[in-house]
Amino acid sequence: MSTGIKHGALFATTVEVACTVNGRPVLLLLDPRESLLDVVRERLELTGTKKGCDQGQCGACTVHLDGRRVLACLTPAVHARDADVLTIEGLADPDGTPHPVQQAFIDQDALQCGYCTPGQIMSAVACIAEGHAGDDDQIREYLSGNLCRCGAYPGILAAVRQAARATAEG
């Protein structure tokens, strides 16, 4: 059986990964044990993405990978290979104008401590883009992966409703 793999070199303990992060090309030499969350926070110093549980249970670490929302804590960083990563830092306009979902969170006072907020916003942006923000029940269901210890849910719901409507009227 020959498929041209060199077995000696097959299993690497460091992996070179090229990707973009918030539009910027990045070249990383990764230990395959690293999570996308730790790479974004510790190596790229983009600390807007939060670590809540580190076990997939809270949504605080939500980022977009090739336009889809994922949990950075359960994403091996090697899965960012050739991908576009978007974090909360890349959401606003370059001139500083907040993204409509960010603005809606401000308008609706949709946070208390703010720890869950970057994840909520990244999740909400994707939720609207997916077409899953049609009514309150659907918003609740499709944002259920983002917990808020402060219980700011009514404000979060109102913010997503506002942003979804603005997008629809767009």
Place this chain on the structure above:
Amino acid sequence: MRPFGYAAPASLAEAVEALAAGGPGTRVLAGGTTLYDLMKLGVERPTAVVDIHHLAELSGFDTTGRDELVLGAGARLADLAEDPVLRRDCPALAESLAKAASQQLRNSATAGGSLLQRTRCGYFRGGPPYPCNKRRPGSGCAARDGTDRGHAVLGTSESCVAAYPGDWAVALLAFDARLDLLGPGGPRTIPLSALHREPGDTPQHEHTLADGELIVRIRVPVTATGRGSAFHKIRDRESFAFALASAAVAVRLGRRGTVQDCRIALGGLATRPWRAHEAERTLLGEELTERSALLAGETALAGARPGTHNGFKVALGIRTVADALRTAGRRAAS
């Protein structure tokens, strides 16, 4: 986490070869939402990892076939959940996906990886000082004299009472899904019903795949019964929680409203995805009524052996089956 060698093969054939080359401690990585999570917890300790998440060969799916649905093992749960054909012709399958985990997780998680997700037993995940036979064979089972509220009531053993946590495999089991596998010994096809093991004396062995064997695709026979199907899932909160009890059921009704075909599979209640054949037989030729639906539920749970804190799952399981049958019956009649 201990260091491991990482390979990202360019094709399925290379992946199989890499798995063989890596030897016994080698694991397949798909979305990582089970494997990587458990590696961070120190439960899984592979020496080498073969990543298949990027392989386009595995991630496609086709639901337009007349005879069967063909679903690549790498297909993302979020994409499958949205498929219009699945939603129309086999709502139980689509619902089992839409009700699993969260949208973020469904964007990463795959059709094949979901089948092999591991139990959420807290002693298994947490580890020492608690004994766990699944984690360290022969060490004992902390759940049997501990907190077993979420644990199984069907298919348990002296060694382990951990519930199989997934939704997708339960729905697939109701529809007699088959798995195409590829390993060092070549390709083979097995029924999904032959994938999972009951714990017995060896709870550490959860499935029947050979070393280095990959799930390539899932094939589901198309049946008219699919339209009259439902996946009902009861959880501690309304969304984003594992099943305390779930039922994937399907019925086809004859002209007089009697049941011609019936499928019942249970989740959250058993140590593996659980098909309730005897319960199905109680409904054949009968009208689907409140009474007959409850009887089917009672039959499905007849062998239940609850532990200390999970006795409620017996009544809950019975009613989950009955409620699912009511929804399925309504769909079958419309």
